[in-house]
Amino acid sequence: MVAVRYQTAFRLYPYAKVPDQEATAPRRHPVVIVGGGPIGMGLALDLGKRGIACLVLDDHDGVGKGSRAICFAKRTLEICDRLGCADPMVEKGVVWNLGRVYRDEKEIYSFNLLPEEGHKRPAFINLQQPYFEQFIVEEIRRQQAAGAPIEIRGQNCVTAMVQMGDHVRLDVDTPDGPYQIEADYLVACDGANSPVRAMMGLDFEGRVFEDNFLIADIRMEADFPVERRFWFDPPFNRGETALLHKQPDDVWRLDFQLGWNIDRKAELDPDRIRGRVAAMIGADIPFELVWTSIYTFRCCTMKDYRHGRVFFAGDSAHQVSPFGARGANGGMQDIDNLGWKLAAVITGQAPDALLDTYHAERKHGAMENIKNSSRSADFLTPRNPAHALFRDAVLDLVEHFPFARPMVNSGRLSVPCTYDAGPLNGPDALPEGPARSRPGSPCSDAPCGDSFLLDHLRGDFTVLTINTGCPAALTIAGKEIPVIAVSTEDDPSGPLAARYLGTCPAAVYLIRPDQHVVARWDRLDLAEIESALHRALGKA
Amino acid sequence: MADLILAPNLENTDDFYAELLAAHEGLSEAAMHALNARLVLILANHIGDQGVLRQALEAARAAAR
The missing domain is CATH 3.50.50.60 (FAD/NAD(P)-binding domain)
Structure with missing residues (x-):
């Protein structure tokens, strides 16, 4: 069974x-x-x-x-x-870049997720x-x-x-x-x-956060803009937070913070949920409930x-x-x-x-990830009077002064980590190279000819050379390593150079099958690459 | 790393202290706490140096009775 x-x-x-x-x-x-x-x-x-x-x-x-x-x-x-x-x-997915944050009925600030050009995705x-x-x-x-x-x-x-x-x-x-x-x-x-x-x-092991959240996914045909809207203390969910987010198929994610001591069964009553939704989106907008759930969380x-x-x-x-x-x-x-x-x-x-x-x-x-998501939870779900005091102070300040904007934490959205000091990292022999492409970092995408750089990194160890001559493949320790040889002319718009060269005239990168940087140099040296590859395979 | 200044540094200490008290005049206890929290954040942003701020947090905690 x-x-x-x-x-x-x-x-x-x-x-x-x-x-x-x-x-x-x-x-x-x-x-x-x-x-x-x-x-x-x-x-x-x-x-x-x-x-x-x-x-x-x-x-x-x-x-x-x-x-x-x-x-x-x-x-x-x-x-x-x-x-x-x-x-x-x-x-199929809905692409969004703009997030708006409200307190009560007033927008306190907005943010653009990707202020940077030159990424395929x-x-x-x-x-x-x-x-x-x-x-x-x-x-x-x-x-x-x-x-x-x-x-x-x-x-x-x-x-x-x-x-x-x-x-x-x-x-x-x-x-x-x-x-x-x-x-x-x-x-x-x-x-x-x-x-x-x-x-x-x-x-x-970890922390349990004493809070409940209600998800109501609804289907409605509304011309709300495609952006993430987040509310602190809105009139329709006093003292708590709420979120509105668009999904494909005219489905919208509504998320209501409920607090800790709730009657779970009563909160899941569809009529009660419909009442909450109507208060949020407006009583005159027809909708249907697609999926509802109450969740708690832990880190x-x-x-x-x-x-x-x-x-x-x-x-x-x-x-x-x-x-x-x-x-x-x-x-x-x-x-x-x-x-x-x-x-x-x-x-x-x-x-x-x-x-x-x-x-x-x-x-x-x-x-x-735990650090970032715990900090967001501390902001959204103040666990003691000091948490609440400073959260409210930030929200008071943000309406008046831009310095407080980065302190508002309604979620620090997922970015991949860099394996700094990782066991497989090789040398950083490009000291003036951009920090974002240091050993251990995930390769940033960049325009490359009529495609994008990451399209060329297909899951093998790969050597990337920029502005330096190189054969189409290298044989290192008896193994053929593909080479991607590019030049700044492959991307006249600039991101490729900005993300991989900085002020350096040329660079050579050894890149792992998962597109993280192993090591980088200012010139091609096969013995150096062999040694870094050896280490990146856990042989050192 | 810069060191937190713990020697006297205000041009006119009594004037500042009086203004600090005046800013709290007529506020409820909750409003006083809120004012001080805003003040801390404003000053922290002005200082900007996390090493100095860390020393300030330690100094403030150490001086508690």
């Missing part, structure tokens, strides 16, 4: 019996991914495209209902571009999570048809697991009864309440994201408040980091030690 925990929006991988279930001895799989949400499916797609066989086990047969995560950041779209599934997301799109997952699965289906070794088993629920030294043994329940399989590596992408984490008895993390052959990615490893859209976006950065490392170790190109750096780097990223 496999319990139904939630309704599905799209049935994408119905249960089907497989030979593993009849096998006399458990079959071994190189990578088993538990959980078919965006993080698990994203990892499966990345591994499959690298030719690494992987099996996704999900206890449902499709994508969970409800909009849930709706804000997908530029970095996520860049990762999805590399995975081949960003186009339908951007096509927008700062953010709004897209209901079921679509995001569906587009990843559709790309998986295309890759499977082209021979990628990805398998998805719906209604396969992991009920027990044991680490056996050189593998993990799993008990899996299905509508046809239980069976066992083995995995060389197991990746738990099974969400904030991770059953795998619970089976292993592992910690998940938690596991101590270690790697336990032997088991890895945790996404919400199973860390959970953040929703302010800043750092949940799903942070999780996509996890799998961006883990995919190439697993592939390199499984194919014998890197030692096991490379996998330890997944924890080191992504814990760093998660702590940055």
Whole structure:
């Protein structure tokens, strides 16, 4: 028996019996991914495209209902571009750049998310999570048809697991009864309440925030502008906050802060919710409720994201408040980091030690996300009189003085972290180079000929040369490394030079498969690149 | 890093102190707290140096009875 925990929006991988279930001895799989949400499916797609066989086990047969995560950041779209599934997301998604902040009925300031030109992808799109997952699965289906070794088993629920030294043994329940399989590596992408984490008895510690929020996703045909509107203390939700945000299909996300001591059942009464919505958008605008939910949140993390052959990615490893859209976006950065490392170790190109750096780097990223989202929560949900005192002082000041604008914190929107002092970083031998492209940083996109720079970084270690001659490929330590040779003439508009050269006349970058910078130099030196590559593969 | 000035630095200490009290005249206790919070933020922005501000926070905490 496999319990139904939630309704599905799209049935994408119905249960089907497989030979593993009849096998006399458990079959071994190189990578088993538990959980078919965006993080698990994203990892499966990345591994499959690298030719690494992987099996996704999900206890449902499709994508969970409800909009849930709706804000997908530029970095996520860049990762999805590399995975081949960003186009339908951007096509379907709502692009927004403008945010307005109100106090009571008055606008106190507005902000533009992307004041910078020269990126292929927008700062953010709004897209209901079921679509995001569906587009990843559709790309998986295309890759499977082209021979990628990805398998998805719906209604396969992991009920027990044991680490056996050189593998993990799993008990899996299905509508046809239980069976066992083995995995060389197991990746738990099974969400904030991770059953795998619970089976292993592992910690998940942090702060609970004493507040409730009501989500009401409504469908209405209103010509409200496409922008994020945030209210402090509005007349329709006195003493609390509220948010209005557009999604595709004429759906709007309304988010009401409710406070801590509420009658949950009464607040979820559809008539009561309709009353709240009408008070917010105006009584004369017809709408229909699409999805409602009350959530509380915590900021938690596991101590270690790697336990032997088991890895945790996404919400199973860390959970953040929703302010800043750092949940799903942070999780996509996890799998961006883990995919190439697993592939390199499984194919014998890197030692096991490379996998330890997944924890080191992504814990760093998660702590940055927790820090930012906790600070937003402290601003929105003052926990003591001092929090409230200074929050109100900021809101008083912001109407009069621009200096207070950056202090208003209604969410610091997700940006990828830089792995400063990361274990895989090489030298920064371009001392005058732009700080944003220092070792450990995610490559900034920039116009490049008739495309964009990140289009050329396709998931392998790559050498990027700017204004310096170089062959089309380099052979380093017996391995062919692709070279992207560009010049400032490839981008007369300027961002390429501004983001990679600064005042330097030329530069050479070694870039990781996940588009983070390993090292950079002012000239091409093969011995230096070989040494940095060695280190970036965890061999140093 | 700049050091927080903890030696006397005001041109006319008594004048400033009187103006500080005058600004609080007639305010409720809650309004006084709010005024001081705004004042802290305005001065912090003017100072701008996080190292100096950190020293100021430490000095203020250390002087509590």
